[in-house]
Amino acid sequence: MAATSEPHGSAFSAAELEFLAEDETIEIVPNLRMDPLNFISGDFGPFRPQIATQVPLWLAVALKKRGKCTIRAPDWMSVDAFPIENLTQVLEAERDSEKFQPLPFHYVEISRLLFDHAREDIPDIYMVRSLIEDIKDVRFHKIGTGLEIISKERTYALRLKNLSAMEANIVRPFVTKALETFYKLSSSEMIQESDHISNRQPQAANRGPRRQLKDR
Amino acid sequence: MESGSGEASAADDYESLISTTDAELLKRAWRNEKAAPEILKFELNLVQRSRQQIQLMEEMVDDFNKNGVDPLTVSLYQMDLDRTMFLLRSYLRTRLQKIEKYVFHINKTSELWNRLSKQEQKFANRCDGDLKHHLEQSVLSKLPDQYQSHVRQSAASEDDDMVPEPQLDTYVVCRSKRHLGAFQLDDGGEEPVNIEADDLYALPYKSIKPLVESGQIDLV
Numbered sequence: 037m038a039a040t041s042e043p044h045g046s047a048f049s050a051a052e053l054e055f056l057a058e059d060e061t062i063e064i065v066p067n068l069r070m071d072p073l074n075f076i077s078g079d080f081g082p083f084r085p086q087i088a089t090q091v092p093l094w095l096a097v098a099l100k101k102r103g104k105c106t107i108r109a110p111d112w113m114s115v116d117a118f119p120i121e122n123l124t125q126v127l128e129a130e131r132d133s134e135k136f137q138p139l140p141f142h143y144v145e146i147s148r149l150l151f152d153h154a155r156e157d158i159p160d161i162y163m164v165r166s167l168i169e170d171i172k173d174v175r176f177h178k179i180g181t182g183l184e185i186i187s188k189e190r191t192y193a194l195r196l197k198n199l200s201a202m203e204a205n206i207v208r209p210f211v212t213k214a215l216e217t218f219y220k221l222s223s224s225e226m227i228q229e230s231d232h233i234s235n236r237q238p239q240a241a242n243r244g245p246r247r248q249l250k251d252r
Numbered sequence: 253m254e255s256g257s258g259e260a261s262a263a264d265d266y267e268s269l270i271s272t273t274d275a276e277l278l279k280r281a282w283r284n285e286k287a288a289p290e291i292l293k294f295e296l297n298l299v300q301r302s303r304q305q306i307q308l309m310e311e312m313v314d315d316f317n318k319n320g321v322d323p324l325t326v327s328l329y330q331m332d333l334d335r336t337m338f339l340l341r342s343y344l345r346t347r348l349q350k351i352e353k354y355v356f357h358i359n360k361t362s363e364l365w366n367r368l369s370k371q372e373q374k375f376a377n378r379c380d381g382d383l384k385h386h387l388e389q390s391v392l393s394k395l396p397d398q399y400q401s402h403v404r405q406s407a408a409s410e411d412d413d414m415v416p417e418p419q420l421d422t423y424v425v426c427r428s429k430r431h432l433g434a435f436q437l438d439d440g441g442e443e444p445v446n447i448e449a450d451d452l453y454a455l456p457y458k459s460i461k462p463l464v465e466s467g468q469i470d471l472v
Contacts, residue, residue, distance in 0.1 A: 047287040047425075047471075055338070056279070070325060075332035076305050077275035098331060102324065193437060193445045196425070196452035204425050204452055204472065211454050212423035219421065219456065 047208060053201050057145035058094035063108040066099065093146065097153045107154040112140060113147065115160045115167065123167040130174045134182075136198035137171075144172060144202040175200075179207055183214070192219065274301050275336060280470055282343040287425070287471035288464065289457055290418040291350045291358065294369040295343075302340050309333045347372060355379045356403055356415040420458045427452050428469045435460075 048056075059077070065088050072081035073095075080091045088108065091099075099105040114122045126137045140146060147168050155161050179199075194211060196204060281295045313333065316326045351358060351372060358364045359380050368376060387402045398407035403415050427450060434444035437459045447453065452472065463469040 055335075056283075058335075059279070068324075070322075073325070073328060073332075075275075075329070076273075076302075076309055076336045077332055078273055094331065094335070095328065098328060104324070192456075194454040195445075196454060199452050201472065208425055212425070215423045215454060215456075216419075216421065 048205050050202075050205075053142070053205060054145045054149070056201065057142035057149065058097070059092050060140070060142055060146060061090045062093050062096050062110060062146075063088050064091055064096045064099065064105040065108065066105045068104045093149060097149060100154050100157075107150065107157045109150065109154075109158045109164075110140070110146070112143070113150070113158065113164055113168075115163045123164060123171065127167055127171050127174065130171055130178075134178070136175060136178065138198050139171075139200060141201050143168070143200055175203060176206075179203060183207070183210065274298060274305060275339075278302050278336070278339050278343065280467075282339050282346070284464060284471045285343055285346050285350075289420060289422050289424075291347060291354070291364060291367055293367045293465070294347070294372065296369060299340065299343075299369075302336065306333065306336055306340070309336075348375065350418075351376050352379055354416055354418055355383060356412075357417045360412070360415075420461070421456050423454050424457045424460070424471050425452055425454050426460060426464070426469050426471050428463075430468070432463070432468060435463075 065086060066083040067085050068083060069085060070081060070083040072079055077092065080095060081089060083089060096105065096107050100107055112123070112126075115124060126139065129137050147164075150158060151161070151165055158164055192215070194215065196207075199207075277295075277298055281292075281298060285292055309329065310333065313326060313329050316329065347368075351368070354364075355376055358368070358376055365373065365376075384402050388400075392400045392402060399405070401407070401414075403412040405413050428447050429449060431449045432447035435447050436444045437456065445453065445455065447469075457464075460469055464471060
């Protein structure tokens with residue numbers, strides 16, 4: 037947690053995003069007996085051997101490191117389980133469509149934490165890992181091409197549908213600066229325009245019709 | 253206006269109090285504070301409650317250690333404690349960074365000044381004095397008379413043009429837990445943005461500021 041981000045470059049550091057992701061709940065199967073834990077962040081347990089229970093990821097990882105539980109990989113991390121959306125399908129859909137597929141908000145961080153600390157608990161780990169890598173790559177590429185749209189059309193608001201925490205954080209500095217610049221340029225353009233036009237219109241009305249809400 | 257928004261947030265506080273833990277609220281306050289360009293209202297009650305909980309938990313962990321409770325359990329409680337303390341520290345520190353950066357602006361704007369806690373106000377006063385003293389000592393006193401103000405470029409300036417201010421028209425990434433429907437960005441004229449639940453949007457901070465203050469939208 038040592039690395040804290042500068043305010044306003046990108047708002048959060050990777051470590052801070054991981055910190056947030058560690059609060060997501062995950063199912064574990066403990067192999068010890070332990071009373072319920074009454075934390076500031078909530079109550080968890082009781083823990084009984086072989087009885088599955090929901091805990092935050094950080095707790096799961098802490099127990100896992102000490103060999104006190106196995107972690108159940110979340111449903112979305114399966115290669116081809118019927119009937120739930122699985123990674124193979126997600127990757128295909130991600131490649132076929134311009135839209136982003138719904139994935140957990142912290143999918144990058146969660147999968148990374150599980151790969152690092154619970155590799156033997158994830159079925160088909162190599163497959164899962166490469167699928168998530170591929171999905172990540174396809175999405176990042178899409179983000180890149182998607183950003184070109186900002187420059188082609190006037191954009192005053194951007195909808196980032198299904199973008200994950202890490203992805204949003206990475207594009208944040210660029211997107212916010214770009215939108216800001218367009219916003220400023222369009223206002224100064226208007227000042228020039230209004231200098232020439234005798235019948236001057238209020239700024240907002242002038243800017244209005246051109247604003248596009250991009251569904252990205 | 254000031255008291256009105258206060259009531260709204262108090263009601264909202266209550267509403268979220270029954271549905272959300274303080275840890276969750278603290279996380280939200282931290283995220284908002286980190287992502288917002290300007291300093292937000294100090295979450296006095298939340299910080300007080302969090303402090304009490306931390307203190308209680310610290311005492312509990314001490315008792316655990318004395319009474320020979322299973323070290324694994326103790327270490328897990330300690331981890332939870334550390335996470336909460338990190339959030340609280342980072343929240344307070346983010347605010348101090350903003351105060352340092354915009355101290356002259358905050359000190360002369362009563363709306364912003366009132367958003368600070370008592371301790372933060374004390375800090376801002378000292379920071380203001382120190383910075384001013386430093387600027388005068390190192391540079392301003394050596395300049396010609398009309399250039400000696402620490403808030404103005406020269407005596408000819410019409411207003412305080414050397415005071416850094418937060419950029420409120422900067423864009424932020426935000427998310428709402430509820431469907432907010434059509435939302436007018438600013439100034440009117442433009443077609444409203446339809447804010448759906450759980451979707452991310454990049455919007456100008458200025459136009460969603462009231463929604464951040466009333467807790468309807470979270471910065472991420």
